[in-house]
Amino acid sequence: MPISYSFYTESEIEKEIKEYYKIGLNQATGDKKKTLEAKQGENIALLKKRIKNTCFWDKVEKGEQETKSTFSNLTAGAFLAIIVYSYYTKDEKKEADKKNIRNFKTSQKNVWHFHPIAFVEHMKLITGGTRAPWMEIAIAESKKAKGCVENLEPMYSMAKSYLRFVGNKFEPTDGTYGPWCASFMNWCMNESGYKYAKSASSLAPIHNNFKAHFRKIEEPIYGCIVVYKHKTKWKGHTGFLYGLDKDGNYLLLGGNQGNTINIEKYGEYTSKSKSKKLYGFYVPIDYKISEADYLTVGFPKNRTVYNSNLLTLN
Incomplete structure (x- = not known):
């Protein structure tokens, strides 16, 4: 039986956030309402960006790259397959990085799990990563x-x-x-x-x-x-x-x-x-x-300014 997947779309994200802010916006007035509206817009933009990073499946290219290992007879529990990046040759890695496209095996003989390293790298795409944690x-x-x-x-x-x-x-x-x-x-x-x-x-x-x-x-x-x-x-x-x-x-x-x-x-x-x-x-x-x-001129958001002429990251 073919498996179908449904994705959390950008429009659904926007709808839910607006519903979340609805009561507050209806009750707020003046500057408070403007602040809530701005915050709502920021959250919509942020989550749209993150959800966009997860919705790449329609861009997946079919391929039959030779692998150095086989994952056969793997059982249920795997999420959607993510690129088995570590099994690429050096040239294949360069090409994949250049295109930023995930290639997957089309063979029906094996069931592919996500590779843990690839999973971590993709989570960085979703969250944006953290500088100097x-x-x-x-x-x-x-x-x-x-x-x-x-x-x-x-x-x-x-x-x-x-x-x-x-x-x-x-x-x-x-x-x-x-x-x-x-x-x-x-x-x-x-x-x-x-x-x-x-x-x-x-x-x-x-x-x-x-x-x-x-x-x-x-x-x-x-x-x-x-x-x-x-x-x-x-x-x-x-x-x-x-x-x-x-x-x-x-x-x-x-x-x-x-x-x-x-x-x-x-x-x-x-x-x-x-x-x-x-x-x-x-x-x-x-x-x-x-x-x-790298250091740039400006003040980071949500951070205490310790010096009025501080140069640091935005």
Whole structure:
């Protein structure tokens, strides 16, 4: 028996959203009504875009590409088949990427499940992805700290947990062995699911022991790891790049900055003593940089502006 599928269309999306806002719009007046109307329009546009990314089945091309493996006798439970991308040759991958078209086997001998890697990639199309997801975690931790310094709760317990996460048993108030900027950075990376270093050293990204965890980039991007190195000692400072100010200074979201989690301004050096100099910019080795990651002039929506001349992502 042939299987038929029905799709959630853009017109159905628009109809449901308008129905959702109907009561509020009927009761609202003036500026409140205008705000609701604008919000309704934004949601319709956003969901139309996302539903459009899922409705590609009419564009599927039939093909009989040779595969290197066979999935036979697979039972029910598979959703719609998504491209078995990893079984393409290098040239086939380039062609598929160029066309942005999914090709499927037409043979009736096998039942094809979606390939997990292809599924993840397609979910990124639907959701639009998240730039530097560890930044949301770092910002949330900053809010949770409530501006407290490391010898007061809740910052003390938070900083201590970051140090314990990387195996450091010293107190966060220990200025010699307890600096926790790198511990905070690595904790955030782990929480976001990306590569990190099990180290409390701010220079971990440049250490040979962790070259399989981080890679250096020439142009700074939103959320990249900024490393400062002491001019004579094996120590420094690290934080996440939030943006730049009008003078080109780096606005770092980081831990152990003023003994708390905040955004501070740094130039080529971390202080007037010039003991710690900018060494480089890094990202987790498994993070794929996109155009959206690069810094542009403007203010991001729904984000607190920490500097009136902030340059960061839209």
